[in-house]
Amino acid sequence: MRSVVLALVLAGCSAAGGRSEEPVGTTQVTAALVVAKAAKAAPRVAVAAPAVEAPQPEPAVAEPVAFDAPFTGFGAAGCSYLAPTSEFIGADGAIDVVWHFHAGQMAAADMKTSGLRAVFVSCGYGIGSGGYSSRFEDPNRFGAMMKSLTRMIAARTKRSDVHLGHLALASWSAGFAAVGRILSVPQWYEATDAVLLFDSLHAQYIDLPEDAKLKNKPVAARGADHVDVKMLRRFIRFATDAAAGKKTMVVTHSSIVPPDYASTSEATAALMREVGVATRETSAPFGLPNMTPSVTADEAGLHVRGFRGQGPHDHFDHLHLIGDAVKTWLVPRWSGAYTPARERH
Numbered sequence: 001m002r003s004v005v006l007a008l009v010l011a012g013c014s015a016a017g018g019r020s021e022e023p024v025g026t027t028q029v030t031a032a033l034v035v036a037k038a039a040k041a042a043p044r045v046a047v048a049a050p051a052v053e054a055p056q057p058e059p060a061v062a063e064p065v066a067f068d069a070p071f072t073g074f075g076a077a078g079c080s081y082l083a084p085t086s087e088f089i090g091a092d093g094a095i096d097v098v099w100h101f102h103a104g105q106m107a108a109a110d111m112k113t114s115g116l117r118a119v120f121v122s123c124g125y126g127i128g129s130g131g132y133s134s135r136f137e138d139p140n141r142f143g144a145m146m147k148s149l150t151r152m153i154a155a156r157t158k159r160s161d162v163h164l165g166h167l168a169l170a171s172w173s174a175g176f177a178a179v180g181r182i183l184s185v186p187q188w189y190e191a192t193d194a195v196l197l198f199d200s201l202h203a204q205y206i207d208l209p210e211d212a213k214l215k216n217k218p219v220a221a222r223g224a225d226h227v228d229v230k231m232l233r234r235f236i237r238f239a240t241d242a243a244a245g246k247k248t249m250v251v252t253h254s255s256i257v258p259p260d261y262a263s264t265s266e267a268t269a270a271l272m273r274e275v276g277v278a279t280r281e282t283s284a285p286f287g288l289p290n291m292t293p294s295v296t297a298d299e300a301g302l303h304v305r306g307f308r309g310q311g312p313h314d315h316f317d318h319l320h321l322i323g324d325a326v327k328t329w330l331v332p333r334w335s336g337a338y339t340p341a342r343e344r345h
Helices: 002-010 029-038 104-112 129-135 141-157 173-183 186-191 209-213 229-243 264-275 312-334
Strands: 079-082 094-101 119-123 163-172 194-198 248-253 293-299 302-307
Touching (some): 079 104, 079 141, 094 104, 094 141, 104 119, 104 163, 104 312, 141 163, 141 186, 163 186, 229 248, 229 302, 302 312
Parallel strands (some): 094 119, 094 163, 194 248, 248 302
Antiparallel strands (some): 079 119
16 A cells, blocks of 8 residues: 555656756656666765764654644635644743644654654655645745634634744655755745654756766766755755754755666755755664665754665655654754754764
């Protein structure tokens, strides 16, 4: 059954046509696997020389949180929410909210076990990034969706003071295009405390001057130096703020090689280069037991976890990292127990 669901979620995840404000869409899985098998080496992503393994942040110990079931609609097309059964509204009416774009409902169990006493919202707009980008072309749309959510919760809890507290934007696969659009709105950039991208950061390639000399220019696995960082500018800004301890950003990537645009590993390497934070090789466990870590980085609120694996299930596994990411970084930060300096190494 899982294979059938996976095929439905991933099949045909094509890039958005043409060059646009948003980066390209997620992997065309069939084509990507052909390329991945042909390319026996991983994408050319620069990492720092191996070093003594730095201590990994330990997940926060949080009390179990009971949630309502199942996800419930609240008047925003393509979206539904999951809320704790009690004690998730502050004395002043504030609620913490994690918006997840692309297949979030499939990670419901991970959300519930994260220990975060917050509202989780799952939104889906198709299998490619185009639907996520176009949905938020109107800069007022996300604000309207947030109002619909707080009104629904206010009505269900019979409270008139419900409003947004902490805000996190999360995505898997194609959902990054929605996150990028929302971050382009100044109000929501400032309001967003955390961004979580699970095998979800892509961009197109650019040609370098030396490429003009090539007779047969490669179309895949061109390297982080060929990533169009202009398409990542919103994420680079957020990552810079996270590295300064002002925000929290978690980026994970697989080693999948897309057919004709930058992989998540290349895009992540390009982002880290722009921010000035080096990744290092690692074997420290994180995530599902079957996942094999490859690179890591921690600088204040900026966290990267890279993994090996070039198959569709390797991509799918990242969807379930939200529980560990939230437990490790959001729970202590939003509970007031977070100290950025402890993770700078």
